[in-house]
Amino acid sequence: xxxxxxxxxxxxxxxxxxxxxxxxxxxxxxxxxxxxxxxxxxxxxxxxxxxxxxxxxxxxxxxxxxxxxxxxxxxxxxxxxxxxxxxxxxxxx
Numbered sequence: 001x002x003x004x005x006x007x008x009x010x011x012x013x014x015x016x017x018x019x020x021x022x023x024x025x026x027x028x029x030x031x032x033x034x035x036x037x038x039x040x041x042x043x044x045x046x047x048x049x050x051x052x053x054x055x056x057x058x059x060x061x062x063x064x065x066x067x068x069x070x071x072x073x074x075x076x077x078x079x080x081x082x083x084x085x086x087x088x089x090x091x092x093x
Contacts, residue, residue, distance in 0.1 A: 028082050035066050064090040 023029035039062045046052040067087035074080040 023082075023086075025079070025082065028079060028086070031070060031083060032067070032086050035063050035070065039063050039066065060090040064088070 021029060021032060023032065039059050042062070043054045043059050046054055064087045067083050067090070071080045071083035071087065074083060
């Protein structure tokens with residue numbers, strides 16, 4: 001779950017070789033991936049239809065917020081805690 005091993009200058013290919021989203025629970029992994037893709041899609045729509053550029057930090061913040069919100073829909077307290085843990089991954093202090 002640590003993206004710290006990704007080097008900024010090496011490109012998107014690293015996402016396939018490093019496999020940063022290593023989550024054994026398939027529902028949690030699907031939720032995190034859906035959140036990331038959803039927020040990338042919203043960023044793309046803002047650019048195409050609104051002419052707005054969005055910083056990566058804003059996208060990460062939206063992922064954080066969405067995962068916290070979505071964690072309340074989990075039936076299992078363990079799943080809820082795991083989603084909250086993933087949400088904190090997107091906000092680095």
